Amino acid sequence: MSPYDPSFSSATREASLGKMRKLRQAVFPVINAGKSRHNEDQACCEVVYVEGRRSISGAPRESSRGQGLCFYYWGLFDGHAGGGAAEMACRLLHRHVQEQLKDLVDILQDPSPPPLCLPSTPGTPGFSDRSHLVGPQPCWSLQKEVSHESLVIGAIENAFQLMDEQMARERRGHQVEGGCCALVVVYLLGKVYVANAGDSRAIIVRNGEIIPMSREFTPETERQRLQLLGFLKPELLGSEFTHLEFPRRIQPKELGQRMLYRDQNMTGWAYKKIELEDLRFPLVSGEGKKARVMATIGVTRGLGDHNLKVCSSTLPIKPFLSCFPEVQVYDLTQYEHCPDDVLVLGTDGLWDVTNDCEVAATVDRVLSAYEPNDPSRYTALAQALVLGARGTPRDRGWHLPNNKLGSGDDISVFVIPLGGPGSYS
Known part of the structure; x- marks a missing residue:
């Protein structure tokens, strides 16, 4: 749902558009290395508004705070064997995240522990109007404590699975060829959720410190x-x-x-x-x-690859590939961030030839050359990371300054500021 949707109330629309204007100062588009005519990488950046799921009466449930939720979303999708899966995930995965969060709109804004069960809604199996049943229900066993954070993680995990299932259903009619690694960031209620399925990676560079926010999923690691x-x-x-x-x-x-x-x-x-x-x-x-x-x-995790088979064989490979991401959480409210603190997302084209320390050194070198309130500093940083991994053409190849070969893959990067002008916290 867009803030421009007519179903938005005027107050909600203005609030969301205000946040979007602020976000534009801090988010910059993906940049491909440009070595080939075809790029299988896709990228997405969205501001998404979530309304609560409809109640028994058919009207939207009244939120405990009188409003829905707004989350910020970034996604990098590194396609292989074609760009169809990456393009589909780029267009639709955030919609699945939005749908999974609908049940949580009230729960996440309520500091009390999440309920064990949600009330049934019309059209769901086993629905019956039990609104006349009041009072606490007996508890026959100890109940596990479930955090609000884990609910968001579960929503993101389910969204990945539903996206993969949709690709399986529609792959023939919509020519969803190949598969893709997916690296997604969701910023919601002061926390950054980094979900990774594949060999793309994310790190936070904070005051010179490197904080890994994902790990690669390859045949060796799994x-x-x-x-x-x-x-x-x-x-x-x-x-x-x-x-x-x-x-x-x-x-x-x-x-x-x-x-x-x-x-x-x-x-x-x-x-x-x-x-x-x-x-x-x-x-x-x-x-x-x-x-x-x-x-x-x-790669051993990602979306798509439903038609992938062993060469010269009928053996499918998909049963060994997982669509579920690993989700790591970073609480922005626990730290004071400066304008030089950033979250860097990159496809494997970056990380194949650049290690974490080299990325951190580039962050320091590029950002120190700009005024802290200059938003173009982050665009320059993304460009520097991409060009540094690409190398320069000489001696019939692309070479890095250390004379090693540059990345031969598509290279895509997001740089997301964590503090300073446009700070989310």
């Missing part, structure tokens, strides 16, 4: 989850793959020998006798950026 699934459901591996990992591919002449291996329960290595099934290709193979699941894909 080896044990993948191996466990292959162990529990061997039919997903067919007769082509083994869930066990070996230091290298086994040769037929090595049958009967004892070789190093590890399974889904192991972080270390041990020896086992090589059997015929061990000659199959490993479920997880390679190292670093060359690590692959089923010799095909180098």
Whole structure:
């Protein structure tokens, strides 16, 4: 829903537009490296208003504070095998987040613990008008404490799953080809929620300190989850793959020998006798950026990839890929932030050739060259990060100042100020 929607009250519209004007001073668009004619990265920046879900009478529930919620949203979507999934997620994922937050409008604005159950709404299974039942209900067992923060995390997680399910339903009619990694930031009620599914990353640079806000999900980082699934459901591996990992591919002449291996329960290595099934290709193979699941894909979380199959095979890879993000939370109200404190989001095109310390050094170098109240400083920082990872063309290639190769991938960056002019806190 947009603040320009006619269903907005005038007071709500003015409040939301005021916040949007303020936000424009602090948010800057994605920048692609521009090495190729086709860019599979997509980016989204939105201000989204959430009204509470309708009550039994059909009218919007009265919020305890008389208004809905407004959240700020940024998303980076790194597409692969086509740009369809990234474009669809860019256009729709924030709508799923909005829908999941509708049940929480009143709850999040009420300091008391969240209710265990919500009242039924018309059209839902088991609905009945029980408004005549009053008074406290008996509690037969201890009830877990659930924080408001965890409700927002759950809403974001559900939104990712619903987005992935929508891609599965509509992939043929709307040509939703390929898949995408998704890195999303939601700012709501003083807290920043960073949700990551894939190999994009986010860090906060605060007073020179580096605070990681996500981690990569690759065949190496999720080896044990993948191996466990292959162990529990061997039919997903067919007769082509083994869930066990070996230091290298086994040769037929090595049958009967004892070789190093590890399974889904192991972080270390041990020896086992090589059997015929061990000659199959490993479920997880390679190292670093060359690590692959089923010799095909180098990321283990994301959206889409519903048609992805092993090369020259009918084995689907999607069962091993998770659409659920890991969500980390940063409370802006716990710290005093200055104009040089920023949240940096980047696709793997940035992080493949730039480490956290180099990003922090670029933040310090670029921002110190501008006045604190100059909003263009953040645009300049995003450009510097992208150009630094891209390198310069020479000797038939793109090279960094240290003579290493620049990133050959699409490079997209958001720089989000956490303090100073336009401060959210």
